[in-house]
Amino acid sequence: MEKENMFVNERNTLTPTWSSSNFGMEIQTNELNCTSDQLTNHFFNPNWDNTVDQNDPFESALSSMVSSPVTSNASGDGIVLRELIGRLGSICNSGEISPPSYFAGNNSTNTSCYSTPLNSPPKLNLSMMDHQIGGNLQIPGNQFPNHPSLTPFCSDPGFVERAARFSCFGSRNFGVPSGQIGLNESEFPHKLMNSSNLSRLSRNQSFKVTASPMGAQENREGLLDGKISASDDKFSVFSRSSTPKNGELGDSREESSVSEQIPGGEIGSKTQNDASSRKRKSIPREKPKEISSSSAKNAKAGAENDESNSKRNKPEEGNGNEKEAEKSKADDNGTEKQSKDNQKPAEPPKDYIHVRARRGQATDSHSLAERVRREKISERMKFLQDLVPGCNKVTGKAVMLDEIINYVQSLQRQVEFLSMKLSTVNTRMDFNMEALLSKESHGSLPHSTDQFDSSSQALPYALQSHQGSNLHCAIPNGSENPFSLNPLNSTMHRNPGMQLPPINCFGEPTSQASTFWEDDLQSLVQMGFGQNQSNNLQGTTAITRMKVEL
Amino acid sequence: MMTSRQHLTTNPSSIKTRFAYLFLRNLKRLNKYRPTSSSSRAVYQRYGMIKFAADASMASAVGSRRAWSRATLLKIRNRALNCTFLKRRRIHALRRRRAERKSRNPRQECAFGQANELRRLVPGGEVMDICNLLDETAHYIKCLNTQVQVMRNIVDFYSS
Numbered sequence: 001m002e003k004e005n006m007f008v009n010e011r012n013t014l015t016p017t018w019s020s021s022n023f024g025m026e027i028q029t030n031e032l033n034c035t036s037d038q039l040t041n042h043f044f045n046p047n048w049d050n051t052v053d054q055n056d057p058f059e060s061a062l063s064s065m066v067s068s069p070v071t072s073n074a075s076g077d078g079i080v081l082r083e084l085i086g087r088l089g090s091i092c093n094s095g096e097i098s099p100p101s102y103f104a105g106n107n108s109t110n111t112s113c114y115s116t117p118l119n120s121p122p123k124l125n126l127s128m129m130d131h132q133i134g135g136n137l138q139i140p141g142n143q144f145p146n147h148p149s150l151t152p153f154c155s156d157p158g159f160v161e162r163a164a165r166f167s168c169f170g171s172r173n174f175g176v177p178s179g180q181i182g183l184n185e186s187e188f189p190h191k192l193m194n195s196s197n198l199s200r201l202s203r204n205q206s207f208k209v210t211a212s213p214m215g216a217q218e219n220r221e222g223l224l225d226g227k228i229s230a231s232d233d234k235f236s237v238f239s240r241s242s243t244p245k246n247g248e249l250g251d252s253r254e255e256s257s258v259s260e261q262i263p264g265g266e267i268g269s270k271t272q273n274d275a276s277s278r279k280r281k282s283i284p285r286e287k288p289k290e291i292s293s294s295s296a297k298n299a300k301a302g303a304e305n306d307e308s309n310s311k312r313n314k315p316e317e318g319n320g321n322e323k324e325a326e327k328s329k330a331d332d333n334g335t336e337k338q339s340k341d342n343q344k345p346a347e348p349p350k351d352y353i354h355v356r357a358r359r360g361q362a363t364d365s366h367s368l369a370e371r372v373r374r375e376k377i378s379e380r381m382k383f384l385q386d387l388v389p390g391c392n393k394v395t396g397k398a399v400m401l402d403e404i405i406n407y408v409q410s411l412q413r414q415v416e417f418l419s420m421k422l423s424t425v426n427t428r429m430d431f432n433m434e435a436l437l438s439k440e441s442h443g444s445l446p447h448s449t450d451q452f453d454s455s456s457q458a459l460p461y462a463l464q465s466h467q468g469s470n471l472h473c474a475i476p477n478g479s480e481n482p483f484s485l486n487p488l489n490s491t492m493h494r495n496p497g498m499q500l501p502p503i504n505c506f507g508e509p510t511s512q513a514s515t516f517w518e519d520d521l522q523s524l525v526q527m528g529f530g531q532n533q534s535n536n537l538q539g540t541t542a543i544t545r546m547k548v549e550l
Numbered sequence: 551m552m553t554s555r556q557h558l559t560t561n562p563s564s565i566k567t568r569f570a571y572l573f574l575r576n577l578k579r580l581n582k583y584r585p586t587s588s589s590s591r592a593v594y595q596r597y598g599m600i601k602f603a604a605d606a607s608m609a610s611a612v613g614s615r616r617a618w619s620r621a622t623l624l625k626i627r628n629r630a631l632n633c634t635f636l637k638r639r640r641i642h643a644l645r646r647r648r649a650e651r652k653s654r655n656p657r658q659e660c661a662f663g664q665a666n667e668l669r670r671l672v673p674g675g676e677v678m679d680i681c682n683l684l685d686e687t688a689h690y691i692k693c694l695n696t697q698v699q700v701m702r703n704i705v706d707f708y709s710s
Binding site: 373376377380381383384387388398401402404405407408409411412414415416418419420421422423424425 | 577593594596597599600601603604605663664665667668671672680681684685687688690691692694695697698701702704705708709
């Protein structure tokens with residue numbers, strides 16, 4: 001986060017100044033440099049175009065991959081850089097693969113090569129360096145104009161580390177005067193200065209550009225300039241065709257940078273990693289060759305150089321050797337590291353992807369609330385499904401609601417029916433309830449033995465209240481209720497059938513009341529329960545009795 | 551002995567016990583106005599009173615924890631206030647019905663087709679959103695089940 005903050009700050013501070021003040025200046029200097037260095041001039045002018053057009057496929061790819069969270073470039077920059085330091089081997093390879101592809105004239109392949117590695121700036125950086133090393137030594141005269149500008153990168157051993165640690169890499173480059181750094185670098189940031197995210201891109205582009213001239217120079221050794229120029233022309237065509245995209249992408253980035261979503265940035269980095277890993281997978285086949293070739297180049301360079309070049313190249317070689325050592329490590333551990341690196345970003349994005357998917361659906365609070373509400377409703381519906389019998393097999397909320405409505409209606413009708421029955425029944429309501437109610441009014445429910453003993457009339461009420469209070473007691477009586485699906489029902493039905501003596505069947509299932517009843521009011525309960533059984537469990541008990549009698 | 555009685559006395563926290571107790575007490579009160587005549591009108595009146603007693607005892611057994619019980623209690627209170635003036639009550643009921651019709655939210659009506667029907671069934675459901683309505687419906691169904699069970703017990707006992 002600190003890095004990111006730093007980066008953001010630097011972005012905020014640096015970008016406006018660069019974009020405003022240096023924009024015209026840099027181009028002029030570039031032009032001046034180009035005029036002074038004639039050899040490079042040929043390369044640079046088309047290369048600018050190349051950079052432009054190579055940016056475009058890259059950006060288009062990025063835009064497709066990282067559509068919404070383009071700010072990822074800013075935040076994911078450090079991650080990507082860090083990641084890629086360890087994978088220098090593949091980087092160099094990618095850089096070296098490019099020249100033959102140039103050579104073949106497959107612009108599409110070239111662009112694909114470049115566009116994908118653009119995700120990982122250091123790659124290009126290193127490839128550029130290698131190219132430079134090789135190219136400088138072989139054609140010193142041509143390279144010299146390029147050299148001063150590019151050497152800062154090569155000679156700086158901690159450069160890559162710094163780049164990795166500080167995402168202000170790009171800004172640092174920009175902070176250096178334009179004369180030292182590659183002309184392309186100085187130029188492009190100004191063009192694309194919309195956001196500091198682009199600084200990275202510009203870096204990449206500059207590297208690309210530098211790398212491409214190197215490749216071009218290498219090619220030149222064996223080939224004519226005309227071919228190269230033709231290839232360059234092709235690139236320039238590309239660049240022109242794709243330039244409009246730049247502006248759009250810059251805009252989108254600005255928008256995304258306004259939003260500044262870090263998770264999105266991680267996602268973006270992940271996607272970038274994926275892309276790079278995809279690319280890397282294709283690369284390793286050619287690794288060994290290129291390592292050998294690069295080492296050979298380096299050795300050659302060491303032998304052929306002038307003193308000044310050797311001075312320069314010694315550290316460079318040292319760097320190169322170190323890098324090669326890293327390379328070999330990377331080659332050895334390449335797959336592991338890749339897997340690790342891929343896993344590292346891959347873990348958090350799972351959640352973020354989840355969030356992102358949701359975000360795609362609905363970002364505003366209304367739809368979020370709506371989703372929460374829907375979840376709540378479905379939860380309640382599930383609960384109701386358990387409550388309402390015959391609702392388990394039903395699918396669909398509307399049908400379920402119908403079922404619920406029917407059930408509620410039936411229950412209400414049942415209550416009405418029962419109350420009607422109560423009203424019509426010529427009940428023995430004349431039992432003495434005053435005593436009970438007087439005690440009830442004190443807060444104690446009529447479960448004391450005194451009430452039972454007091455009057456025989458009180459018994460039915462007490463029994464009734466018991467049945468009301470005691471679920472086990474109530475269930476057998478509720479056996480007629482078609483809606484009570486309690487499995488206890490069946491057991492209770494069986495019990496009276498199996499054991500006809502009512503006291504047993506009453507006592508056993510209701511163990512709570514059994515002691516109570518058996519202790520005090522065995523006979524009375526027998527009576528009461530006999531009544532109950534005979535009256536209540538009409539159908540079922542009749543059947544069971546029939547069975548027992550049989 | 552003691553343990554069982556304690557168990558039974560701690561049981562009253564359940565809605566079933568409380569409802570049974572309250573309903574029986576209400577029935578006992580109703581018995582004071584025992585129908586002298588077995589005419590259909592008297593029986594109908596008695597039926598209305600018993601039904602009212604059942605509703606009231608159920609609502610008071612549940613208490614004011616639930617929206618539907620609160621609505622029922624409110625209705626009972628209103629009815630108790632207007633009980634003595636039958637005419638006025640009818641007028642009041644008419645007014646209330648109209649007010650209910652007006653107060654019904656059109657947005658809620660378009661949410662679910664059947665929800666409105668459910669709103670009519672669940673007391674106090676007119677002013678609930680669908681989420682609360684389902685919640686209340688679940689509890690209401692539970693309570694109705696209990697009510698039906700207890701009343702069935704009572705009916706079975708008395709009809710013996």
